[in-house]
Structures are given as C-alpha cells and as structure tokens.
Amino acid sequence: MxxxxxxxxxxxxxxxxxxxxxxxxxxxxxxxxxxxxxxxxxxxxxxxxxxxxxxxxxxxxxxxxxxxxxxxxxxxxxxxxxxxxxLGYQQHHYTLPRNMVSGDAQTLWLVSHDPSTGNLSCSGGLLCATLSTTNSSFDVYFGRSPAAGPLPALALDIYYKTNPATSDYGDVEIARATFDPDSTRRTTKNNFGEALTAGPYVTSYGETYAYKARVDVGPGGLQVPTFNTENGLQMIRARILYSTADQPVSFDFADFAGETQRSLSSGDGLPSQGFxxxxxxxxxxxxxxxxxxxxxxxxxxxxxxxxxxxxxxxxxxxxxxx
Structure with missing residues (x-):
C-alpha cells in the first residue's frame, strides 16, 4: 500500500x-x-x-x-x-527616375515650373537652362550594362521656342536626335545615328551604362536657333525603342573630358524636375x-x-x- x-x-x-x-x-x-x-x-x-x-x-x-x-x-x-x-535642382546631370521599355517616354525639363501654379516660367528667379555658345553639346547615356536581349535604341525630341520672349507656345518646334547601337538596324531599318558601344561607360557621378552619345544642339548639330537664350530650350523627351527589358537613361551637362567649359551656361544647373x-x-x-x-x-x-x-x-x- x-x-x-x-x-x-x-x-x-x-x-x-x-x-x-x-x-x-x-x-x-x-x-x-x-x-x-x-x-x-x-x-x-x-x-x-x-x-x-x-x-x-x-x-x-x-x-x-x-x-x-x-x-x-x-x-x-x-x-x-x-x-x-x-529633383535635379541645380545639378549638371540628371537620371530619369524610371527605367523604360520600348515605347516608354519621360521628360527632362529645361524650364522651371512655378510651384504654386504648375505653369512653365523663367521669371521671379526661377531657373531655366541654356547651353553655352562655346559648348552646345551634352552627353546622354542609356542601356543596362552588361547589355542583354534586343539592344535598345534611343530617340530624343528636343522642344524649343523660336521666340523665347513670348509666353505663347504656338511657336514651339521640335528637333530630333536618334541613336542605335545596332549597326544592322541603322543601315537597313531606321537610319538612326550611331551610339558609342565601347562601354561600359561610367559617368562622372558614378553610374554605369552600356551606351553613350553626344548631342549638339548648336550650329554644328541640330541647329536649334535659341539654344543659348533663356526660355528657348523647353524640354527633352526621351523614348526607348526595341528593348523589352527596362533601360535607364541619364543626361550629363557637366565638364567633358579635356574640356573646361560646362555646357550649361546657366551656372546654377538644371531647374527642378519635381519633388x-x-x-x-x-x-x-x-x-x-x-x-x-x-x-x-x-x-x-x-x-x-x-x-x-x-x-x-x-x-x-x-x-x-x-
């Protein structure tokens, strides 16, 4: 028990x-x-x-x-x-905020927006970009590095006013620059300009791209008559073609190799691209x-x-x- x-x-x-x-x-x-x-x-x-x-x-x-x-x-x-x-304010370079596939487009503004109204303006101390008479070029970089899939091409539509003194936008004209790293497409399909393909290209601000091209809007290039006049250049609209993979695009107006003159004669750089x-x-x-x-x-x-x-x-x- x-x-x-x-x-x-x-x-x-x-x-x-x-x-x-x-x-x-x-x-x-x-x-x-x-x-x-x-x-x-x-x-x-x-x-x-x-x-x-x-x-x-x-x-x-x-x-x-x-x-x-x-x-x-x-x-x-x-x-x-x-x-x-x-975004981009007073900078001499700007990378578009979204990567793009074929058909996508984004805008780089060269004139300011009045924050209170959203209207384009160069008055009241608002910054508007002009290019130098001695250096009317800028570099554009695009494409992933290393490249993959169908090579991207790039089309740039450069909007400008022929009479910058007016606020009427009925005088806006467009100059176009196009670049394709694919030599076969250039000769048989699109007659685009050549994009440099000896990259990868590393920008002065540390970004890497597959392709590079230089755009001259002055007398020796696209012949934009108001490239060096305030409120002349309005914007650059960039469009990617051919590529099914998303591709970055960046603009560089800073000092070029071996050159001391910045292409932006507006010494304060680019206007704001947004917030x-x-x-x-x-x-x-x-x-x-x-x-x-x-x-x-x-x-x-x-x-x-x-x-x-x-x-x-x-x-x-x-x-x-x-």
Whole structure:
C-alpha cells in the first residue's frame, strides 16, 4: 500500500511539473503575442505619421519660397519629420527616375515650373537652362550594362521656342536626335545615328551604362536657333525603342573630358524636375519608419508620340522605327 502511495506521489509531482511547464509556455507565448501586437500597432502609427509628413511637406513645397525646409508634427503619439528634395535642382546631370521599355517616354525639363501654379516660367528667379555658345553639346547615356536581349535604341525630341520672349507656345518646334547601337538596324531599318558601344561607360557621378552619345544642339548639330537664350530650350523627351527589358537613361551637362567649359551656361544647373519628399515617422522609444516618394512634374501631352514624321521620305509614326 505504501509503495502504491509513493508511486502516486511521484506521478502527481511529474504531472504537476508538466502542467507548470505547459502553463509557463502558454504565458510566455501570450506575452510574446502581446508584445508583437503592440509592436505592430506602433509600426502602423509610425507609418501613418510618416505618410502625414509626406503630405504636409508636399503641400508646403507648393507654396513656400524654400520647399526644402524641414516640417515636423505629430499624429496621436507618433511624430514625424519631413523635408522635400527638389529633383535635379541645380545639378549638371540628371537620371530619369524610371527605367523604360520600348515605347516608354519621360521628360527632362529645361524650364522651371512655378510651384504654386504648375505653369512653365523663367521669371521671379526661377531657373531655366541654356547651353553655352562655346559648348552646345551634352552627353546622354542609356542601356543596362552588361547589355542583354534586343539592344535598345534611343530617340530624343528636343522642344524649343523660336521666340523665347513670348509666353505663347504656338511657336514651339521640335528637333530630333536618334541613336542605335545596332549597326544592322541603322543601315537597313531606321537610319538612326550611331551610339558609342565601347562601354561600359561610367559617368562622372558614378553610374554605369552600356551606351553613350553626344548631342549638339548648336550650329554644328541640330541647329536649334535659341539654344543659348533663356526660355528657348523647353524640354527633352526621351523614348526607348526595341528593348523589352527596362533601360535607364541619364543626361550629363557637366565638364567633358579635356574640356573646361560646362555646357550649361546657366551656372546654377538644371531647374527642378519635381519633388522628392522624405519623411520619418517615430514612436518615442519604439518604432521608426522612413518613407520616400518621387513626384516628377507631369509629362506634357505626348504630341510627338502619335505624330507622323518623315525620315528620308519614309513615313514613321511617332518614335517608332521606319
């Protein structure tokens, strides 16, 4: 009888130990679940605050003389700190924000946008780019390196006003430059200009591309009559052709090798290409979330995307190859 009682006590102790172990595990898991849930809630609050900072900094940028000033505030217990970077502003180079496949197009603006109205303007201290009379060229880089798949070609439509003194855009004309690294297509299909293919080409700002071309808008090249006059050059619309893989495009107006003259005679560089708001939402002593967005100025109506042009007597639609 005593032996049976002893066995019962041992069994009871083992059972108690198992129950306690399971109970502790359940309690521990509950604590972890509560902690995870709390962290998730705080992360959401920090994210919401960061979003609020994006919206406030954008609204401020549209009316402020200096849109880059830091904006701070709070949403409940979360705080945010936000500022706006002007895309490409006062730079001598600019990489288009999105890679493009065949048929895609993006715009590099050479005139400023009035932030409060969105209208093109060179007045009131707004920056507009002009090219130098002694160096009317710029470099354009495009294509992934190493290249893969069908080689991309590049078409550039350069919009300019023939009478920069007016605000009437009925005098806008277009000069076109086209480049193709594929020699067979150049001779049998499109009659494009040659793109340099001895790359990879590393830009002065550290980016690498497969192809490079130089564009001269002056008397020795495309003969744009107002290339060196403020409010003459309006924008460059870049279009990728042939490639099914997304391709980067970048413009460089900085010093060329062996040359000391910048091609941009507007010494302050390029006008703003849009806004890049950056915002950090924070829960004190807890979560922190940083958000970044890109808001380029809207593209104009793509009139040349659907226009009929002639190349050596052949009809072509928009930027499509003949």
């Amino acid at each position: 005593r032996r049976s009682a002893g066995q019962a006590v041992i069994f009871a102790l083992l059972l108690t130990a198992v129950v306690i172990t399971v109970g502790l595990a359940v309690v521990s898991q509950s604590i972890v679940d509560v902690k995870t849930s709390t962290q998730s809630q705080e992360t959401v609050k920090a994210f919401t605050a960061a979003e609020a900072g994006i919206e406030k900094s954008l609204a401020f940028a549209l009316v402020a003389p200096d849109p880059t000033l830091t904006q701070t505030g709070s949403v409940g217990t979360a705080q945010y700190s936000a500022r706006v970077v002007r 890049k708001p950056e915002s950090t939402g924070t829960i004190p002593n807890s979560s922190s979330i940083k958000l970044t967005s890109i808001y380029p100025w809207p593209d104009p109506f793509p009139m040349t995307d659907y226009a009929i042009i002639t190349i050596n007597g052949s009809l072509c639609k928009g930027g499509a190859p003949c």
